[in-house]
Amino acid sequence: MTNPYSNACDEALLDRYLDGDLSADEKARMEAHLEGCRQCRRQVAAIAAFSQDLRDRVQQATDSVDFMALEKQVLNKALRQRRSRGGLSTFIGSLKYTIPAAATAGLLLFFAYSNYMPKTAPVPSAIINSFTGSMSSVMIFETPETRQTILWYNEDTNTESEQDAV
Amino acid sequence: MRFRFPCLLMFAILMLSWYGAPDSLLAKESCRISVDTILAARNDSGIDPQLKRHIGELQSMFNYTSYRLLSSESLNLRVGQSGMVSLPGDRRLKITLHQIHSRRADISLQMMKQKRTVFQTQIQLLNRGSLFVGGPKYQNGNLIFKISSAY
Numbered sequence: 292m293t294n295p296y297s298n299a300c301d302e303a304l305l306d307r308y309l310d311g312d313l314s315a316d317e318k319a320r321m322e323a324h325l326e327g328c329r330q331c332r333r334q335v336a337a338i339a340a341f342s343q344d345l346r347d348r349v350q351q352a353t354d355s356v357d358f359m360a361l362e363k364q365v366l367n368k369a370l371r372q373r374r375s376r377g378g379l380s381t382f383i384g385s386l387k388y389t390i391p392a393a394a395t396a397g398l399l400l401f402f403a404y405s406n407y408m409p410k411t412a413p414v415p416s417a418i419i420n421s422f423t424g425s426m427s428s429v430m431i432f433e434t435p436e437t438r439q440t441i442l443w444y445n446e447d448t449n450t451e452s453e454q455d456a457v
Numbered sequence: 458m459r460f461r462f463p464c465l466l467m468f469a470i471l472m473l474s475w476y477g478a479p480d481s482l483l484a485k486e487s488c489r490i491s492v493d494t495i496l497a498a499r500n501d502s503g504i505d506p507q508l509k510r511h512i513g514e515l516q517s518m519f520n521y522t523s524y525r526l527l528s529s530e531s532l533n534l535r536v537g538q539s540g541m542v543s544l545p546g547d548r549r550l551k552i553t554l555h556q557i558h559s560r561r562a563d564i565s566l567q568m569m570k571q572k573r574t575v576f577q578t579q580i581q582l583l584n585r586g587s588l589f590v591g592g593p594k595y596q597n598g599n600l601i602f603k604i605s606s607a608y
Contacts, residue, residue: 391465398469416586418561424568424576434514441515444592446575 298324300331309338413438485557488608490564491531492542492550497521497591498598511603515589521598544602546595547571552604560584562606582606 307313308321325332415433417440422429429444495508501523504512508524516524532540534554542550548570555563561581568575568590582588584606591601 394465394469398472402472414583416583417588418581420579420581422576422578424574424578426575429576434518437514439514439587439589441518441589441591442578444576444590446570446593 298327300324300328302334305331305334309335309342416440485608487533487535488554488557488562488606489531489533490540490552490554491529491603491605491607492544492552493529493603493605494527494544495601495603496523496525496527496545496595496598497601498523498525498596500597501525511587515601523598524601527600545600546593548575548593550602550604555579557608561586562608564606566590566604584608 304313304317304321308318313321325335413436415438419431419440419442422431422442424444427445427447429442431440431442433440493508493511495505495512497519499520499522504516504524505526507526512524527545530542532542532552534540534552536554536556539551539553542552544550548568551567551569553565553567555565557563558581561583563579564582565577565579567577570593580588582604587603587605589601589603591599593600
């Protein structure tokens with residue numbers, strides 16, 4: 292029934308009628324055809340019943356679902372994923388600056404401590420392992436604080452200068 | 458930023474490995490030895506500005522009123538090498554560098570006056586440390602030789 296003006300059965304046109312896609316003229320003619328065609332009326336009735344049954348079942352299925360709870364659940368899940376992704380990226384982003392900063396600070400502290408911190412126990416500036424000479428006297432001593440080693444000798448036989456000096 | 462962190466990390470590793478490396482790997486072969494000749498006297502007053510930093514503690518031990526820097530001489534010695542420094546009063550100081558350890562240098566000193574050896578000594582001088590050798594009379598005071606090493 293490709294031609295809506297003929298009176299023969301056309302399944303495609305019938306489907307369009309059931310879907311409500313026919314123009315007013317086509318619809319009027321299809322209804323006129325249905326009045327005279329028992330087979331098409333049965334088909335229309337069967338399809339209508341099937342559609343109604345399908346709608347009822349879908350309705351029942353959807354009625355059993357709590358859409359508010361489902362929406363909340365989906366939203367929570369999405370937010371959790373976003374938070375975890377954001378947290379990780381933030382953490383990685385912060386590492387880009389934190390690690391170099393920490394390494395630099397550590398190096399500065401390390402070298403500052405080893406080079407500039409006062410030594411707790413200063414060592415003698417010089418250790419005299421041996422001493423030989425032809426002189427009247429010699430003294431070896433060190434300053435009390437920084438332990439600067441001092442070697443004081445008297446070339447002369449007269450020891451007055453040594454006694455005067457120290 | 459992509460290259461900055463690896464570069465910094467590499468720098469840190471190099472510095473730490475340099476600092477912690479065994480002395481044998483970083484053994485120094487030469488040493489700079491400087492000899493400052495100071496005249497300590499009682500008649501004058503005043504301290505040479507160049508000496509203020511070095512003789513602060515000596516002042517409390519000696520009763521001199523003035524310290525004057527007469528001369529400064531430096532030698533760059535390799536291990537096994539000797540150098541001679543001329544000192545006032547026809548004196549000479551022969552310095553021989555024997556060995557360099559991590560913190561100290563083994564040095565021998567031979568003090569001569571005219572052609573006579575006054576004394577000779579073997580010392581271990583701290584890196585950037587000083588030995589003060591003093592006593593000889595000169596002009597109106599006494600000479601002090603500040604012998605320092607740096608490597």
